[in-house]
Amino acid sequence: EIVMTQSPATLSVSPGESVTLSCRASQTIYSNLAWYQQKPGQAPRLLISGASIRATGIPARFSGFGSGTEFTLTISSLQSEDFAVYYCQQYNDWPRGFGPGTKVDIK
């Protein structure tokens, strides 16, 4: 089973700053990685699939990078609506696995 890890667990950031979140797979998943955003009381929302392809309607300030086992999600110039928990998920192998999440909160 592929294990997904994310770092850091929490990131405190000021609006307007840029952040980079990391996600690592325990074995190669090629580019079969998605990023989701979840706000309190809401369902997750797909941001990125294929490691770097933004989903429909996702602003260009969200960018994904990586392949194999190491991946990053960068949010440029954080807006107030970007404070949330971010999860990565591999869909290369069964069972599908999510990372434990990175919470981005306001400094």
Added chain:
Amino acid sequence: EVQLMQSGAEMKKPGESLRISCKGSGYTFTTHWIGWVRQMPGKGLECIGIIFPGDSDIRYSPSFQGQVTISADDSTDTVYLQWNSLKASDTAIYYCARHRMQYNDDSSFDTWGQGTLVTVSS
């Protein structure tokens, strides 16, 4: 607009049975895998399993195999998640979510239901 509409919150006792539902609309229901995802209180996301409504092919995550049953009814564009005997540890929000790619069982989830809160308590 592609939508997944889930059934409402449930409060049950340990040992009781339950079936929750997820109805798709705005797309051809039989062409996309749909998954169920659990989120326990204050915790992260866990994939329970996926089903292809076109032929009811199902994959369960090992942690959930034998604990729940996933099914689909393509005459009503609905998928279900069922428990025969609930435990307190089944208390969670359950989301259904659609695979982004048609027919492909290797895909991200692009559309999510609003979630169904299941509370199991004596």
